[in-house]
Amino acid sequence: MKEKKNLEFKSTITNTFLKTVSAYSNFGDGEIWFGINDDGSVCGIEHPETVCIDIENRINDSISPKPEFEMKVDTSKNIICLTVREGAYKPYLYKGKAYRRSDTASIEVDQAELKRLVLEGSNLYFEELPSEKQTLRFEELSKKLIEKLEIQTVSEDVLRTLGFYTKNREYNNAAALLSDENTFYGIDMARFGSSINEIMDRETFSRISILKQYDAAVNMIKRYYQYEEINEIERKKVDLIPETAYREAIANALVHRDWSIPAHIRILMFKDRIEIKSPGGLPKEITADEYLNGEISCLRNPILGNLFFRLQYIEMFGTGIRRIQYSYRNALIKPKFEVTDNVISVVLPVLNSQYQVTSDERKIINELGQGGQLSSSEIAKRTGMKKSKTLRLIEHLKEKGCVRVIGNGRGTKYTL
Incomplete structure (x- = not known):
C-alpha cells in the first residue's frame, strides 16, 4: 500500500x-x-x-x-x-x-x-458577496433581456428577480459581472501561426459585461474558423470548428469559472484546434468523471448560470460536455477535456484534422473507427500484431489523445 x-x-x-x-x-x-x-x-x-x-x-x-x-x-x-x-x-x-x-x-x-x-x-457563493463598485449600469444586459425575453423595462424588480442584490440591498458580484463596467478579469484570446512564437492576433476583453465578452469571443471564431462556400447559386457556411460546441465551451467557461481568481479565461487559437482554459478547476462537490460524463451539474455561480439559461446561451444544466461531444460525433478527432485543481481545459479540434500517427498506430485507429469498444486482445487479433506491441502502441495513442480507456482490469476496453 x-x-x-x-x-x-x-x-x-x-x-x-x-x-x-x-x-x-x-x-x-x-x-x-x-x-x-x-x-x-x-x-x-x-x-x-x-x-x-x-x-x-x-x-x-x-x-x-x-x-x-x-x-x-x-x-x-x-x-x-x-x-x-x-x-x-x-x-x-x-x-x-x-x-x-x-x-x-x-x-x-x-x-x-x-x-x-x-x-x-459561511454557505455563500463569491457571486453573492457585495460588489466593490455600487454604481452600475446595465445597458448590455437590458438589450439582451429585451431581445431574448421581450422584457419591456429592466427595472429594480427585474434585477432583484435575477438575484443581483444582497440582503442589505447592495449590488452583488454577479450584478457587477453583468454590468457594463466592472473590475474583473475577463477573456484573453490569442491566434497563433506556425508556432506559439508567431502571434497573428491578440484581443483581451475585461472589465466589461460578461455578455459582451461572450459576443466578442464568438465573433473571433466567425472571423477565423468559418468561411462561405459557393456551389453554383447556393452559398453555404462552413464551420472548421462547430460553432455550437465553441459557444457551449465559452458559456460554460464564463458560468463555471472561479471569479475570485485574478486571471483571465484563456482562448488559444491554432490552425488545427482551439484551447479554452478556465480558472478555478471543478467545484468540490463533483468529481472529474462526473463532470466529463455529464452525470451531475453543480453550479459554482448559480446566479450567472440561471441568467445564461434564461438567455438560451446554455441548455439544461449538466449537458454542456455531451452537447460538445455530439457536435463531433462524425469527426475522427474528438474534443479533449482536462481537469486539474486550478484549471479546466477544453480542446476543440478542427473538423478535418488528422491524427499524426505511425502506420501501425493507424491500423489500431482504423479498427476502433468502426465503432464500439474493443479490448487489447481483440485489437491484437484484428490487426495481426502481438499483444505486447498492441499494448505499447495503445499507450502511445493514449498520450496523443487519440484513444480513450473505458473500465479497468480485465474489463478494460478502448475507443477513439
Whole structure:
C-alpha cells in the first residue's frame, strides 16, 4: 500500500500530522495511519491506547474550529487509524493557517483558496458577496433581456428577480459581472501561426459585461474558423470548428469559472484546434468523471448560470460536455477535456484534422473507427500484431489523445 491524497503514513507522532488534519477537514475525508513507514511497512506504535489520547489532545489544542475525527487501534499490529471528516465550519486552521493536500503532501493554501474556504464555511457563493463598485449600469444586459425575453423595462424588480442584490440591498458580484463596467478579469484570446512564437492576433476583453465578452469571443471564431462556400447559386457556411460546441465551451467557461481568481479565461487559437482554459478547476462537490460524463451539474455561480439559461446561451444544466461531444460525433478527432485543481481545459479540434500517427498506430485507429469498444486482445487479433506491441502502441495513442480507456482490469476496453 502506498500513500496517496487521502491516505498518509506516520511512523512516529510529531505535530506535522496536524497539517494533514487541517487539509482533510477543509477539502475532503482522509486517513492518517500511525505506526506505518513511508514505504507502507509496519513499524508499530508503543502503547497505542495512550498515544490515542495524546493525538486527540493535540488536535483539540491546535486545530480551530474543532474538526470531526475518530480513531481505531489495531492491537495485532499496534497501529492507529485516524479518520478525519470534511467539516462544515471551514476554514480549519492549524497555527492560523489552512492546509490542503497536494498529492501526498499537505501544503498551505493561498489567499484565494482561503477566501473560498471562508465563503464555503459561511454557505455563500463569491457571486453573492457585495460588489466593490455600487454604481452600475446595465445597458448590455437590458438589450439582451429585451431581445431574448421581450422584457419591456429592466427595472429594480427585474434585477432583484435575477438575484443581483444582497440582503442589505447592495449590488452583488454577479450584478457587477453583468454590468457594463466592472473590475474583473475577463477573456484573453490569442491566434497563433506556425508556432506559439508567431502571434497573428491578440484581443483581451475585461472589465466589461460578461455578455459582451461572450459576443466578442464568438465573433473571433466567425472571423477565423468559418468561411462561405459557393456551389453554383447556393452559398453555404462552413464551420472548421462547430460553432455550437465553441459557444457551449465559452458559456460554460464564463458560468463555471472561479471569479475570485485574478486571471483571465484563456482562448488559444491554432490552425488545427482551439484551447479554452478556465480558472478555478471543478467545484468540490463533483468529481472529474462526473463532470466529463455529464452525470451531475453543480453550479459554482448559480446566479450567472440561471441568467445564461434564461438567455438560451446554455441548455439544461449538466449537458454542456455531451452537447460538445455530439457536435463531433462524425469527426475522427474528438474534443479533449482536462481537469486539474486550478484549471479546466477544453480542446476543440478542427473538423478535418488528422491524427499524426505511425502506420501501425493507424491500423489500431482504423479498427476502433468502426465503432464500439474493443479490448487489447481483440485489437491484437484484428490487426495481426502481438499483444505486447498492441499494448505499447495503445499507450502511445493514449498520450496523443487519440484513444480513450473505458473500465479497468480485465474489463478494460478502448475507443477513439
